[in-house]
Amino acid sequence: MANRGPSYGLSREVQEKIEQKYDPELESRLVDWIIVQCGENIEQPPPGRQHFQKWLMDGTLLCKLINSLHPRGKEPIPKISESKMAFKQMEQISQFLKAAEIYGVRTTDIFQTVDLWEGKDMAAVQRTLMALGSEAVTRDDGCYRGDPSWFHRKAQKNRRGFSEEQLRQGQNVIGLQMGSNKGASQSGMTGYGMPRQII
Numbered sequence: 001m002a003n004r005g006p007s008y009g010l011s012r013e014v015q016e017k018i019e020q021k022y023d024p025e026l027e028s029r030l031v032d033w034i035i036v037q038c039g040e041n042i043e044q045p046p047p048g049r050q051h052f053q054k055w056l057m058d059g060t061l062l063c064k065l066i067n068s069l070h071p072r073g074k075e076p077i078p079k080i081s082e083s084k085m086a087f088k089q090m091e092q093i094s095q096f097l098k099a100a101e102i103y104g105v106r107t108t109d110i111f112q113t114v115d116l117w118e119g120k121d122m123a124a125v126q127r128t129l130m131a132l133g134s135e136a137v138t139r140d141d142g143c144y145r146g147d148p149s150w151f152h153r154k155a156q157k158n159r160r161g162f163s164e165e166q167l168r169q170g171q172n173v174i175g176l177q178m179g180s181n182k183g184a185s186q187s188g189m190t191g192y193g194m195p196r197q198i199i
Contacts, residue, residue, distance in 0.1 A: 021123035027052050029150050030129050036146040038064045053119045058082070059092025066099045069136050069143045076102065090117055100128065104135040 024047065031052070035042050038061065045055040056062055060080055067075035076099035081088050093113045101110055109131035111124035133151035136144040162170075 022049050023123070023126060024048075026126050026130070030126060030133075031055075033133060033146045033150055034061060034065055034129075037068050037144070039068065039145065040064070049122050050119065053116065053122055053125075056116060056125065058084075058089040059096060062096035063092055063099075066096055066103065066132075068145070069103065069132075071143065086117075093117065097128075100132055103132065104139075105131045 027049070028047065031044060035044060042061070045051040060082055063077045063080045067077055067080075070076060077092075077095050081092060083089065090113050093116055097110050097113070101107060105128060109127055111121065111128045115121040115124045130151065134154055137148050137151045138154040
């Protein structure tokens with residue numbers, strides 16, 4: 001964590017709004033999933049944003065998590081370092097983020113390295129992990145471990161194919177959205193600019 005003093009004014013308000021987005025219930029679900037998914041003797045952190053941040057901060061758990069979502073021999077991060085050096089840990093977080101994007105997590109759902117490293121926006125970290133879990137559940141390729149109800153399934157493509165004849169028939173139909181002019185007339189209409197006669 002960065003060694004900074006307290007913030008005041010607008011920056012404090014912004015930080016408080018960011019901190020309000022953090023969900024403690026979601027934290028416990030994500031911790032459970034990471035422990036089950038990695039399948040090792042991983043110690044569960046005490047509840048709380050700071051503990052969750054410290055637990056993930058070195059990047060090793062994140063790298064193990066993304067590797068566990070791939071078949072053996074096809075892991076995106078071949079070497080996971082347990083170094084205590086800050087730049088190595090930040091590099092591992094970056095590797096996780098690149099692998100998550102390749103896996104299918106949208107760029108808009110991916111947090112920045114400093115969001116986790118400095119604890120600036122742990123809600124963004126939760127969002128990324130949720131998106132990763134959703135992608136894993138949706139893929140249903142046998143690599144996901146855990147309760148499938150922890151994450152929502154993404155909508156799948158449902159392509160439809162129409163023959164040329166069906167497309168031609170559709171051109172002759174006037175859809176209800178286009179309206180109808182049956183029974184329409186101009187009776188009772190007055191010309192533009194003329195006052196309406198009220199009797």
